[in-house]
Amino acid sequence: MTSTSVAPPTPAVPRQPGPGIDTDRVADLISQLLVELGEDPQRDGLAETPKRVAAWWNDFLSPDAPAATRFTESHLSGQLVVVGGMSVWSLCEHHMIPMNLQVAVGYLAEGQVVGLSKFGRVARHFAGRLQVQERYTRQVAEHLAGVIGREDVAVAVRGVHLCMSMRGVRMEDARTTTVHKGGRFLADPVLSQDFLALAAGQWGAR
Numbered sequence: 789m790t791s792t793s794v795a796p797p798t799p800a801v802p803r804q805p806g807p808g809i810d811t812d813r814v815a816d817l818i819s820q821l822l823v824e825l826g827e828d829p830q831r832d833g834l835a836e837t838p839k840r841v842a843a844w845w846n847d848f849l850s851p852d853a854p855a856a857t858r859f860t861e862s863h864l865s866g867q868l869v870v871v872g873g874m875s876v877w878s879l880c881e882h883h884m885i886p887m888n889l890q891v892a893v894g895y896l897a898e899g900q901v902v903g904l905s906k907f908g909r910v911a912r913h914f915a916g917r918l919q920v921q922e923r924y925t926r927q928v929a930e931h932l933a934g935v936i937g938r939e940d941v942a943v944a945v946r947g948v949h950l951c952m953s954m955r956g957v958r959m960e961d962a963r964t965t966t967v968h969k970g971g972r973f974l975a976d977p978v979l980s981q982d983f984l985a986l987a988a989g990q991w992g993a994r
């Protein structure tokens with residue numbers, strides 16, 4: 789790469805709900821929940837559980853803020869960049885049960901490239917909250933459009949929802965795919981096909 793200069797920082801992401809929760813209070817509530825579930829929160833195996841669960845919530849709700857770095861590449865024009873194979877865990881807001889999201893993002897590089905590791909941070913950032921896959925897909929796309937300053941962004945997400953496989957209809961093989969396309973990805977069917985082929989090619993067997 790022949791990066792020469794770093795572009796000005798992009799606007800900060802709005803503060804997400806959750807970080808900085810009162811972990812003592814949450815631990816107390818978990819302890820009460822255990823009692824309601826017929827458990828004895830004092831018994832050996834459970835004694836530290838409320839604290840652990842509270843610490844996990846705090847962790848889950850505090851992923852790194854994705855400050856994006858852009859590098860000038862003045863000769864680049866319209867190059868398709870696809871970053872796939874990103875796997876994040878989130879929580880379905882309807883059931884508070886985990887969902888695993890495999891994420892692929894694509895954009896058109898025009899005179900600038902986005903630092904590749906930032907895509908992973910963005911993918912994690914929007915997963916660290918109560919979510920639905922459809923909104924997650926849109927939030928990642930809108931954030932990246934803000935980073936590159938154009939709408940030429942596509943995001944494809946394939947989700948495994950434990951709320952579908954461990955409860956309810958119990959369909960373990962069900963996969964949900966969501967795609968958000970903007971700008972030239974919407975206008976150009978060939979570009980859209982190229983992106984989807986590359987995105988799907990990086991999805992694991994799961």
Ligand SMILES: [Zn+2]
Pocket residue numbers: 880881882883884885949951952
């Ligand atoms: Zn659900």
